[in-house]
Amino acid sequence: MAQRVEPKAVGAATPAGPQGDVAVISDTVLGAQIRDARRRRARRARRRFLAIRLISLVVVFGAWQIYGMHTIAILFAPISTVLHQGYLLFAHDQLGSQLGYSMWTFACGYAIGVAIGIVLGMLMGAYRWAEAAASMYVFALYATPMVALVPIISLWIGFDATAQIVIIALFVTWPMTVTVFHGVRQIDAELMEVSRSLRLNRRQMWVHVLLPGAVPFVITGATQGVAMGLVGVIIAELQTQLSGLGDALQTQSQTYHTAAALAVILLIMVLGVGLRAILGLVHHRAVPWLRIDRGDGAQR
Amino acid sequence: MASVETASAPRDGHRVASAAESGQRGGDIVCSGLYKWFGDSPVIASLDLYVARNQFVCVVGPSGCGKTTLLRMMAGLASIDSGTIAISGQRVTEPLASVAVVFQHYGLFPWKTVFHNVALPLRAAGVTKGEAARRANDALKLVGLNDIGNQYPAQLSGGMKQRVGLARALAIQPEVVLLDEPFAAVDAQTREILQEELLALWSRYQQTAVFVTHSIDEAITLADRVIVMGAKPGRILDDIEVPIGRPRSVASVRRHESYAPLREQIWEQLRGSSTAGGERG
Known part of the structure; x- marks a missing residue:
């Protein structure tokens, strides 16, 4: 002070x-x-x-460790055992390749979902006809648990990687679309009027107003999409052909290798946190006008 | 009620054309028989107004008198229900290239730097990159902001933002500048400084301007001519020449002998009409 x-x-x-x-x-x-x-x-x-x-990390993991040492190995395990099991899975089992497989399907599904979300969300935000035509389906699908569609997707496409990618994309698409749609709508009405007054044509309107104005919302949607996409990965791998991290999780927990199963779960958590952190950096870079020193020492 | 008034509204296109031809071309504004409804109530009824080239006109009036709506119609941003507006002889149906608008809330794009905000309308109009840069920098210099081109609007004070708004309007070298309560969002001191700067600017580069304001003082300070509007429906109550020569300063206007009586006159007009005052801003 x-x-x-x-x-x-x-x-x-x-x-x-x-x-x-x-x-x-x-x-x-x-x-x-x-x-x-x-x-x-x-x-x-x-x-x-x-x-x-x-x-906070020391306290939580310390508590985990202590509690884990005083419980039955089938139910829980101390963090040290979990980490060791994780290492063993990587070194002597297939966790490395399972992780690679999951990340590959995630990347494909996520990219498709984000791309569809951007295009659909921006169209619905910018044009009334697009909103009138598409928004009810988007909001209906947004409100539907995507898990419900998995059996149908399997029926249509099968159980392979393609089906998994479609499922992951479905998990990402709707929240992405809704976020981008609301973002474009939130672009200041006055700015839209200014654009008219400056006589921007349609292309200039997109390049100078709609696209840059939507960037923060695209990144927000993409960040939410990471979490949704990871849910999609695990559900797809458990519900179609057992594969990837879902396979590791299922195998370890069904054979009561609780410590190993916890290691897989921990890995999934780390993935989520890591991917979100990467998107945080992207956000920081992509919207320079939002991180401005307002004199309070904090960069926003 | 409303439909009866539409029928009686003059729709005479010839009058507009002839007025524009008889007056000096380039930068004059002719409004004739303007009507505008919001719902069932007329915001503007049977309004005629002629603004000569290079004249600085201030429009004052209570909230809801339709002064901002009038400006938005001139800017091609609000539709005209009946009647016509012609600027430089060109009928307004959409925003015209020869008209620039300064917005109350600045209207700057937060994701563009000051320089790119000012250069945008030039680039949009197809001016080459180098030429646009030169003219944008000139305009920024004109408002005293040549060294902040790389900053974002969020880094600027309200007064600086509106200087950028002014620079953007002047950069396209318009024939008419329309200003919608441009200094309403800044504090009183900044407001006076900006008025001073605007006076200095206009004594060097005269051009047609329509400036909407709540403030009687501001209107007298800046205008060659003050249009007093009343509400319900929006109409012109009085049209007053300001007999104060240029160059002016805020202080010299306040000291001028005709300032107090003029202020009194406008104030009486507004008070008379405000008993019937509207609530729409």
Whole structure:
């Protein structure tokens, strides 16, 4: 708190003096001081954040470890055993190739879902006719648990990777479409009016207004899509031909290798967190106009 | 009721054309027999207005008198239910290339830098990249913002944002500038500074301007001519020449002998009509 007051106090002591030069020099010095103080404060806040996170990890995994050591191995396992089992699955079983397979189907399904979601969502957001024609199906499918469609998809396409990719894409498409649709709709009505006033043609409207305006929502949708897509991967692999991480999970838990099953689950969690983190970076890069220093030391 | 008024509204296209031809071409505005309804109630009824080339006109009136609607119709952003508007002899049915608008809430694209915001209408009009850059920079220099071209609107204060809005309007070198309460969203001090800058700008580069405002002071300060509008339905109550020469400053206008009586006159007009005042903004 005391440090927070410091730059302000210095500022109050240097109103623009009678000599312009003096004021300029002290302003420059003052500016640097304020900047430094702000940076220090931001660094402190970051460190604090990381420290709390670290403590939280230690507490949770510590509790897991202790509880795991005092329970039956069929029901639960300490984190150390889980990690060891995970290593063994990678080194001596097929977890590596299973992970590769799952990631491959995920990438295909996710890409298809995101692409359809962007196109459909933007069309529905930009054109009334597209909304009138398509929105009811989109919202109906959005509200339907996609698991319900899995048996039908299998019936139509089969049990192979293609069917799995279609299922994953279905999981991603609808939330993506709905998010992008609402995003395009939320682009300021005044800005749409400005575009008309500036006489932008249809192409310029898309390039300069609709597409950049939708970028934050596309990324939000894509981030939600990661979680949905991972759900899709596991469901597809359990419900069609047993394969990938779903296979690993099923095999280990049905043979009561609880520690190994937990290792697979942990791996899926890490995947989700990691992919979301990557998209967080993309978001940071893709919308420079939203991360602006507003003078409070925090970058948004 | 409404339909009766439509029938009696003058739809005389010839009058528009002849007025435009008799006046000086390029930058004049002719509104004749304008009607506009929101639902069943007329927002503007039987409005005629002529703005000569290079004239700075302020429109004052209470909320709901249709002054912003009038401006939006001139800008080609609101449809005209009956009557015609012609700018530089060209009938307004859509936004015209010779008209620039300054918006109340700035209307800047948050994902574009200041420079790209100003250059956008030039690029949209097919100006080459180099030429657009040169003219955008000139316009920014004109409003005193030549060194912030790389910043995003979110980094600017309200006053700076509206300077960018003004630069964007001037960059296309329009024949007519329409300003919709451009200084309503900034604080009182900034407002006065911006008025000062606008006066200085207009004493150097005269052009036709229609400036909508709530403020009587602002209207007298800026305008060659003040149009006083009343509500229910929106119509012109008075049309007053401001007998204060240019160049002006905010202070010199306030000190001018005709300032106080003029203010009194407009205020009386508005008070007289505000008893019937509307609620639509």
